[in-house]
Amino acid sequence: MHFKKALGVFFLTVCAATGCVTGDDDHDDHDHDDDGDHDHETEVISRVELTFTPTGGGDAVTAAFSDPDGDGGTSGTSEPIELTAGTEYELTITLTNDLEDPPVDITEEIREEAEEHQIFIADDALLLTTAYADLESDYGSNTVDEDLPVGLVQTVTAETAGTGNFRVILRHLPELNDSPQKTAGLEEDFAAGTALPGDVDVDVSFELTVI
């Protein structure tokens, strides 16, 4: 905050009574508080990276969605995914906040709170079969409800050649009034087009080609 020093006494009186937040008192020091260069409580994910590793061996296929200005007006972009029909892949998903310097690995935070998060995948042209390949207990002790999938690791099999859209949704499902919102069967609800509980942390789409 900036305040005229001459009026500072008035302000100090106010703050002494209430303990309000104060800051630097210097006009010429531009404190661009919104540039993330300090220890602020962040919740931002600006990059989603998909790595498809063929389970039978071979080069991994990677594709990333990146929105380098966060919620600014510039649209984010995603790279296309190209998979080979008849191949089974292990898909790992990593999430990063690279608006911070150095970038923050959000995947680790999701692992720590595996019981409150779940990733859903939609493949609108039905070119793939996907299956969860991880459980909450893989990332720590499972204390709430059943041991449900998280989705940071999935098994993806490219079945049919064609093009389509590959959509990845990360859902934050914190407990609501001491009842878990993350319950068994949410993936079926999602596939059926039912509105899911919780908040969207990630919802990104990639062009998919299966050759």
Added chain:
Amino acid sequence: MIGSLALLAILAAPPEAPPSVATTEDDCTLRWRVDVVDEDTGEPVPGATVEIQPSDQAPRRYQTNDAGTLLVRRLCPGPMRVSVSKSDHASSSETVELDMPETLSVVGLPALHDHHSEHVILIHDEGQSTVGSSEALAGADLAKTRGQGLADAISTMSGVTTLRGTAGGMAKPVIRGQVGRRNLIIFDGIRHEGQKWGLDHAPEIDPNAAGRITVVKGAATTRFGPDAIGGVVLVDPRPMLRSPGVAGEVSLLGMSNALGGGGAFRIDHAPARAPGLSWRVEGNIARHRAVVTPDYPLDNTGALTWNAGGRVGYLSEHVDIIAGYRLLRTQAGICSCLRVSTNEEFQIGIARSVPPEVDLYSTEFAIERPRQEVWHHLAHAHARVGLGEAGELHLIYAYQFNDRSEFESVRSNITGPQIELRLGTHRGELHYEHVAVDLGWGWALVGTLGGEVNYQVNAFDSANTLIPDYRQWSGGAFAVERFVGEQIEFEFGARYEGLGRTGLLSERDFLGQRAGGRLDESACTRDADGGAECQQQFHTPSASAGLIAHPSRKVPELNLRLDLNSSARIPAIDESYMNGAAPSFPILGLGDSHLGVERTWGAATGIGYGGDWLELELAAYTNYIDDYIYFTPEPQEGQCAPLSCTTRGPFPVFVFRPVDALFVGGELRFDLRAPRLPLELSGDAAWVRAWDLSPGETYLTYVPADRYGLHGRWLWPDTKVSSRGYLEIGGTFVDRQRRYDVEADFAEPPPAYVILEAGAGVEFPTDEVLMRLSLRGTNLLNQRYREYTSLLRYFADEPGWGVQLRFAVEFSAGIGSEGSST
């Protein structure tokens, strides 16, 4: 001040008059004359409402004439209850014993406005003397709203509605279809400064501190400054004690929906040993749990609010000096129903009309994430200096610090807020009210000249961009003069306003805005961090002309008003530099620093009638707004065209764009009192039409739908201990908003609805204590409805039925030799 409401019955009858004992028809020839005066200045109070209830007869109501006098004939002997009220004064009740052919009474009403020299005539006071339309709440009517937020308290006025947020009890007033940055709220003469751009940021004003709330409808920029386009809400605390005494108020509130309650107190003291010294301490607290709709609770809408304040002053005939400090604290949960979902789910939610996880919702008191927490500090100093025959000078200095934290629903390892906004504002104001100048031929000139200067610093703290840090200077100078004739008054006003703002953009913010072509780069200087300092300067005039006429000498209760104005509004910080996701909504909002001044060309007219059995106000207005800054969707290029890709899904992009807009509307309000029957009927209606005049465009969004209210009231007879008792039932019909632009909104407007309410209240006055008790029931049919101007409408229903019980004790006592109690 109740004790000083004394009504002095003075015997003015010839001594030989025979005493009356029997009350036959023949005896009912007595006359009663009352002079109503301002207790502060001794000036007569014209237009005061005098209700009389002779024994065994129905109450009747009259108004005092221009000389503040009323004469009632053909009264029977015996005791008669009298209550006198005027909107900017505290009311008074007393019993008069009629036993002489003519009885004369003098009623002194304590003023609810600031002290002024008797030489000065106030221009922008409330009542029939304004050229614009205005309405005020004070006394019992204000007491009925205790415990509600400011917007809800004034929403009973015609032409005023609320824009409701999704947090517990939070709402912003909508005046004549304008919301937020196009309305001005003035607390104790000080322009309120908060983060008013946020749709879900309720104004941080404590209505409990008000002795009177006035809404000036329509543009009033020449007197109050830019932003006063839709209207001005004047929240005036009760004046401090001017003569030795103690006064105060203690009130309690209990409510069923949301379940909770609160209490408030105020103590005023003017010690007899230190003439002129006066002080006040006040405070209140309210706590409630989540609100319940007819079918389910609005999870996490509990709230806690408290306020504390004090002021001390030296008050004398020629000089008043007052200094004070107030603190407001609010913690309000935001409904769990408001969440970031995918676009499809957002639409499913609207179609389904019930939140998906509703089975888990509870009414608990706990305030969880998401929530808002606000501290608002106000330190102020006022001075009034009488300049004798020259007039009066008023000086105000105020410092406000608005400290807002918003906590989103986040991963549990995060403990702090996601958005912090800190706004500090210094304000200095000087205005001079000159004495009435006699111009001859029955004309006088009165007026006010003034100037003000503001310095404001905003600090924004979040991981994402939204609003930049900024610092700004602004200042204005104005003159409002009125030519007062016998039957007509003309008012002319002019104002200059200037503003210089430095936006401090971070590198990411600067690069993003520059890439979008929305930044006036020539006004920006890059700094070493890669960010930029961007300058804006605005200089703009406003002017107004108006008249108020009493066209008929035979019907002095009738008045006609006309007001013409050209009002300038300077773009707000968000309109210039917003760059980010609008809180709570899946959209990206972008400002544009090229935007210039928005100019309103307005005309308003009104008819008022204030007779014995009918009060009527009819107003109509039209505002053409040149370069109206409008938040509209803009198609995007890129992978997610026409939307913009974000990690949380494709979001529509809304930009601030200048369009030409037209607002046309009207209001009607009436209060009908059956002659000689204890029945009243009051009604109100408001209409607003608003068009975007750009080619191919239609209606503006968030314009309130047509609204009609009707209330019937039975006034029960006064007893020895009670007065002003009433039983009331009424309903409000709000039509569906049929004029909307579906492209500029997320959902179609909700259907029309009717809600029913009822209330009862009574006062128990004594010389020194006034007790008020009232019970009010809202949405009594437990109607499920959604409000077009509520952000909740996309997610959940509005609250179901509830009752509120209010009890208040006002007391006052004079002390020392100059005691004001009689």
